[in-house]
Every structure is written in structure tokens, then in C-alpha cells.
Amino acid sequence: MKADRDQSGAGPVRSTYPTLPALAGLALLLAAGLISGCASTAGQWTIPPVETAEPDQPWAEALARIHADHVRANDAESLARIIARLEALLDSHPGAAAVRVELAEALVLYGAAYATGRSVKRHLFSDAQAHAESALLTNPGFRSAIEAGQRPGLAASKLESADLPAMVIWATATAYLFDEGMTGLGRLRNFRGLEDLRLFMEQAMTLAPEHEYGLVPFSLAVFHIAAPPIAGGDLDRAAALIEQAIATPGVSLLPKWGRARYLHALTGDREARRADLEWVLAQDPSTADSPYRWNVFVQRDARRMLESL
Known part of the structure; x- marks a missing residue:
């Protein structure tokens, strides 16, 4: 198996949008305060910022051991054990931003690949958001902008390659x-x-669009697929971004899987969808450049979609 890369992810999207009249009517209800929800995709940004920790801190060796097991996690049980170990390490070293990032990625993967039920998934994804936010708040410029009341997406220009x-x-x-x-x-x-997702990923595109073998343009494509046109979504832009992700050096299963699952589902191109899914399933999950733990999930999902075509 190849050595694993930095944290990765794969984005989900909706395949249908409310109609414009429905959006207009619901907007009136929102303005009147008649619709509410307990979760917010805008994030929380309330965890106290942690101090930046150097690689030689006491937690670093323990994190390296956990990461070595994390890269091989290929089922719910092994990933749950990784999450428990990361949570215990974070309890002992709450200032370790790198632990928070690793934990956030594990929580997202568990929610996407193994959890069932909306409330369980919401809890996992919200916790992942919070840990990633805490790590981002170690950037002094970004932290200052947030403390001054700036919206996170608009403060994204302060974020750096690290x-x-x-x-x-x-x-x-x-x-x-x-x-x-x-x-x-x-x-x-x-x-x-x-x-905010769009603004974060547009900043990431200026920093390193090649990060994680095309994960940045793929993540930006997620916005353009998920958002309806009235909110800035653009399927043509999404298609171009996924092509950019695929063209990035290295072999990642995520862009073609995402294109098959989300973009082709919207455009109705069954043959293109089949071709992408067959390509994903033909790859060796242990030698592809995208993380093995995500490859296992992506291939299982691709097999499910192919069987339903």
C-alpha cells in the first residue's frame, strides 16, 4: 500500500432543486422566522482557538501511530477505533491542531461511509466542522478577522497553504x-x-489547486453542483472543474466517482456515468494516490450505483 497522503474528502450534493416559485415562497417564511433548523452549514466558529503546536510536541508520536492505522482503515469497526483513539489523544492534548484535523477527517468519512440516520450524520459532520474550524483559527490573520466579526468565507483570503x-x-x-x-x-x-465553501475553495485554488491530486477543484465543483442556479450553481463550471481535477497528476478515484454520482445523475448521461463507474472499480484501491480509506468507500458506492443502472 502506498504511504497515505494528507486528509482527504469527497463531497455530496443534491440532485434536485426547489423551483423558483418555491424558493420565493419559502424565502418569505424564512424572513418571517417561521422556518428554523438546529444545524447550520455556516459552521459554529465557537471553539476557543487552539495554540499552534510544533511537530516535536508530546502528542506527535502518538498521532503518527494512529495515522499509520488510519490509512489502513477499511470498515466501520476499524474507523470507530481510530476515532476513539484520536478523541482520547485530543482530550490529553487539546492544543494539538493536527489531531483535530485528523479527527475531523475520520468523522466525515465515518458519517459518509458507515453512519445511518440523519441525526447521527448531522452530529458527525457538525463535530467535524467544529474541529476543522478550531484548527483554522490557529492562523493569526484568519483568527483576527473572525474575532472582528468578519464572515468566515470573506476571511478566507487570510488562509495559507498550511x-x-x-x-x-x-x-x-x-x-x-x-x-x-x-x-x-x-x-x-x-x-x-x-x-463559504465556495469562498474557501476559491482561496484554496489560488494556493495549491493540485492539493491531494485534484481534490481542490473537485471540492469547488461540489458547490456548483449542489447550489441551484439562483444561488450561483453552474453545472458547466462544475464539469470543467472536475475535468481539471482528473487532469491533475496522480490517480484519484474521487473526481470520476463524484462526476458519476452527482453530475451525470443531473445531466442524465447514463453511458458516461457507466464509464466513470467502471473506471473507478477497475482501479487498485491500495495503489491509487487518493487515500485507501476513501477508495474503499468510493468503490463500494460505485458498485452499488453500477448495479442499479
């Missing part, structure tokens, strides 16, 4: 929270989080 893993995990958690953790009305009420 923040990319937490940025991508936050975006992935936000997309999954929007898709699998909310009702239709909840999604309508929480487009702000998707807009």
Missing part, C-alpha cells in the same frame, strides 16, 4: 452536512455555508 487540509475537510463536512444532515427546508435555509 491551512489546506483543514480547509478541505471543513468544506467536505459542510457539503455532507448540507446533503445528508438536513431536511429540504434546512438546506434551503443554509445556503450561506455553501457560499
Whole structure:
């Protein structure tokens, strides 16, 4: 198996949108305060910022051991054990931002691949958001902007290359929270989080679009697929971004899987969808550059979709 890369993620989207009249009518209810929800894709940004920790801190060796097992996690039980170990390590070292990022990614994957039930998924994705936010708040410029009351997406220009893993995990958690953790009305009420996702990933595109073998343009494509046109979604832009992700050097299963699951589902191109799914299933999950733990999930999901075509 190849050595694993930094934290990764794959984004979910909705395949149908409310009609414009429905959006207009529901907007009136929102303005009147008649629709509410307990989760927000905009995030929480309330965990006290942690101090930046150096690699030689006491937690680093323990995190390296956990990560070595994390990269091989291929079922719910092994991933649950990883999460428990990371939570215990974080309890002992709450200032370890790297532990928070690793934990956030594990929570997102567990919610996407193994959890069932909207409330359980919502809890996992919200917790992942919070840990990624805490890690991002170790960036002094970003933290100052948030403390001054600036919206996170608008403060994203303060983020740097070192923040990319937490940025991508936050975006992935936000997309999954929007898709699998909310009702239709909840999604309508929480487009702000998707807009912040777009702003985060546009900043990431200026920093390192090649990060994680095309994960950044793929994550930005998620916004354009998930958001209806009235909120800035653009399927043509999404298609171009996924092509950019696929063209990035390295072999990642995520862009073609995402294109098959989300974009082709909207466009109705069954043959293109089949071709992408067959390509995903033909790859060796242990030698592809995308993380093995995500490859296992993606291939299982691709097999399910192919069988239903």
C-alpha cells in the first residue's frame, strides 16, 4: 500500500432543486422566522482557538501511530477505533491542531461511509466542522478577522497553504452536512455555508489547486453542483472543474466517482456515468494516490450505483 497522503474528502450534493416559485415562497417564511433548523452549514466558529503546536510536541508520536492505522482503515469497526483513539489523544492534548484535523477527517468519512440516520450524520459532520474550524483559527490573520466579526468565507483570503487540509475537510463536512444532515427546508435555509465553501475553495485554488491530486477543484465543483442556479450553481463550471481535477497528476478515484454520482445523475448521461463507474472499480484501491480509506468507500458506492443502472 502506498504511504497515505494528507486528509482527504469527497463531497455530496443534491440532485434536485426547489423551483423558483418555491424558493420565493419559502424565502418569505424564512424572513418571517417561521422556518428554523438546529444545524447550520455556516459552521459554529465557537471553539476557543487552539495554540499552534510544533511537530516535536508530546502528542506527535502518538498521532503518527494512529495515522499509520488510519490509512489502513477499511470498515466501520476499524474507523470507530481510530476515532476513539484520536478523541482520547485530543482530550490529553487539546492544543494539538493536527489531531483535530485528523479527527475531523475520520468523522466525515465515518458519517459518509458507515453512519445511518440523519441525526447521527448531522452530529458527525457538525463535530467535524467544529474541529476543522478550531484548527483554522490557529492562523493569526484568519483568527483576527473572525474575532472582528468578519464572515468566515470573506476571511478566507487570510488562509495559507498550511491551512489546506483543514480547509478541505471543513468544506467536505459542510457539503455532507448540507446533503445528508438536513431536511429540504434546512438546506434551503443554509445556503450561506455553501457560499463559504465556495469562498474557501476559491482561496484554496489560488494556493495549491493540485492539493491531494485534484481534490481542490473537485471540492469547488461540489458547490456548483449542489447550489441551484439562483444561488450561483453552474453545472458547466462544475464539469470543467472536475475535468481539471482528473487532469491533475496522480490517480484519484474521487473526481470520476463524484462526476458519476452527482453530475451525470443531473445531466442524465447514463453511458458516461457507466464509464466513470467502471473506471473507478477497475482501479487498485491500495495503489491509487487518493487515500485507501476513501477508495474503499468510493468503490463500494460505485458498485452499488453500477448495479442499479
